[in-house]
Amino acid sequence: MSDAGSQQHDLVMDHFLNPRNVGDLPDADGVGEVGAVSCGDVMRISIQVRDGKIAEARFRTFGCGTAIAASSVTTELVKGRTVEEALKFSNEEVSAALGGLPAAKSHCPVLAEEAVKAAVEDYLKRQNVKRKT
Amino acid sequence: MPSVYLDHQAATPLLPEAFEAMRPFFGEAFGSASSLHQHGLRARDALAEAREQMAAFINAESADDIIFTSDGTESANLAVKGVAYANQRRGNHIVVSATEHPSLLGSVEFLEKQGFTSTKVKVNSEGFVNPEDVRAALTDKTILVAVHHANHDIGTIEPVRAIGEIVAERGVPFYVDAEASAGWLTVDVRALNATLLSFSPHKFYGPKGVGVLYRNRRARLDGVLHGGVQEGGRRAGTENIPAIVGAGVAAEVAARDLMQRAAHSARLQRRLWEGLKARVLHLKLNGPEPGPRRLSTNVNLSAEFVEGEGLLLMLDARGIAVASGTSCVSKSLKVSHVLSAIGLDHSLGQAAILLTLGKDNTDADIDYVLETVPQVVSKLRGMSPAWDEFQRGAVKSAIRN
Numbered sequence: 001m002s003d004a005g006s007q008q009h010d011l012v013m014d015h016f017l018n019p020r021n022v023g024d025l026p027d028a029d030g031v032g033e034v035g036a037v038s039c040g041d042v043m044r045i046s047i048q049v050r051d052g053k054i055a056e057a058r059f060r061t062f063g064c065g066t067a068i069a070a071s072s073v074t075t076e077l078v079k080g081r082t083v084e085e086a087l088k089f090s091n092e093e094v095s096a097a098l099g100g101l102p103a104a105k106s107h108c109p110v111l112a113e114e115a116v117k118a119a120v121e122d123y124l125k126r127q128n129v130k131r132k133t
Numbered sequence: 134m135p136s137v138y139l140d141h142q143a144a145t146p147l148l149p150e151a152f153e154a155m156r157p158f159f160g161e162a163f164g165s166a167s168s169l170h171q172h173g174l175r176a177r178d179a180l181a182e183a184r185e186q187m188a189a190f191i192n193a194e195s196a197d198d199i200i201f202t203s204d205g206t207e208s209a210n211l212a213v214k215g216v217a218y219a220n221q222r223r224g225n226h227i228v229v230s231a232t233e234h235p236s237l238l239g240s241v242e243f244l245e246k247q248g249f250t251s252t253k254v255k256v257n258s259e260g261f262v263n264p265e266d267v268r269a270a271l272t273d274k275t276i277l278v279a280v281h282h283a284n285h286d287i288g289t290i291e292p293v294r295a296i297g298e299i300v301a302e303r304g305v306p307f308y309v310d311a312e313a314s315a316g317w318l319t320v321d322v323r324a325l326n327a328t329l330l331s332f333s334p335h336k337f338y339g340p341k342g343v344g345v346l347y348r349n350r351r352a353r354l355d356g357v358l359h360g361g362v363q364e365g366g367r368r369a370g371t372e373n374i375p376a377i378v379g380a381g382v383a384a385e386v387a388a389r390d391l392m393q394r395a396a397h398s399a400r401l402q403r404r405l406w407e408g409l410k411a412r413v414l415h416l417k418l419n420g421p422e423p424g425p426r427r428l429s430t431n432v433n434l435s436a437e438f439v440e441g442e443g444l445l446l447m448l449d450a451r452g453i454a455v456a457s458g459t460s461c462v463s464k465s466l467k468v469s470h471v472l473s474a475i476g477l478d479h480s481l482g483q484a485a486i487l488l489t490l491g492k493d494n495t496d497a498d499i500d501y502v503l504e505t506v507p508q509v510v511s512k513l514r515g516m517s518p519a520w521d522e523f524q525r526g527a528v529k530s531a532i533r534n
Binding site: 013016017019022023024033037038040041042043044059060061062063064065067068 | 438439440442443446447450479480483515516517518519520521
């Protein structure tokens, strides 16, 4: 049983109330959308890649406060990372960056990890298509 | 920053006069009602007076029909299990509506593991039970029918009087959960043909820690807590005298002020719903339109493309306290069983928030909510991929009017 008011954690509330990098990148190199409204959360992350590194990241999220905070902090975390590094992006980093999350909210950072990986995979797929054509 | 409390379904502030009446029972009048000495006598007198106040509040024939419990959940467990166990030689079938409180449905599910069976009567898209569906569900094995007076989530006022007549004709015990309605609607156990009825004074300015279960003393009821003679042996355990005393005062005041409170909340309810409807596009009211078929305190809304818990937290950050119809605690469906039962689309169910008015809410409160909710919804929609898709014409609105 958890009575902790972790939901109200300062870092979570800061990212929830003042989310960073909201929206879509108009000239995105990769977009990842994961989750479904029917299971509670939808997260979309778009990235711009320059010289093999993520130069910009934006998000849109339908979900609870923690899901929005996780998305926001994720866009900050992945910026500057190489594509290879981003493919290893872990939900634990998201939790840590938000000061730790209760077990009941652990699906939020997992969704963020999946969204980043989906965006990077989308980028790689587009690169392959470009090379072939 | 203004502070607007719109979660009276969860808790209400204690009436000052109830608090004053309770105070001696934390101090010099600390005795237990089971003690034979003078300290016990004072507690017994207080208990007897509160029992009379509760009987008067619901028009019960006798104070002997009142059982004090700890809260609504305990009352529902005692009513459902107590009637089922006491009548198991007569039958094993229970009829409930699909939108009852979880404490009631959970008790029924517990009994099903022990050989009892149940029929969950469906509700329509506004949450109404059709009395004829209750009649059709009755069998010669039916030992209990339970339909709530009003729904805790969407405020639907059920046709309990008509259902009570049908059930009474068959001589089956009828349990009415009046947790959401008591204090805001007249509750009359005789007019409703209720065999059992429960309510909690903390929903109308009494203290937490006490629930009330009415049981017609001619109806069979087994206890669930054993090992004591309190409450006629049907609820063993030391009575929470201070809370019971405060609850009695709250019931008296609620009966006195009922019409005024109901009219006040009904007026604010209309302002709130009409105002939000005019200011927020793609907004759905869940449950019946404000009026005689809906609790005057209840406004349950879905702002499409926004998730309810996020909306709740952002409103809280602006000083507005509401409840959300969903709770995001696992990666599973999070929609309340009531919203599922009325057939609400999942995306709208995820969006639901519950605003419940009280006697102390003001027009200024409503003004602030009407100003703030559109801003917060717009901010959250700005982050929502579903809203973005809707704007681009990729998805359609799920609201059908």
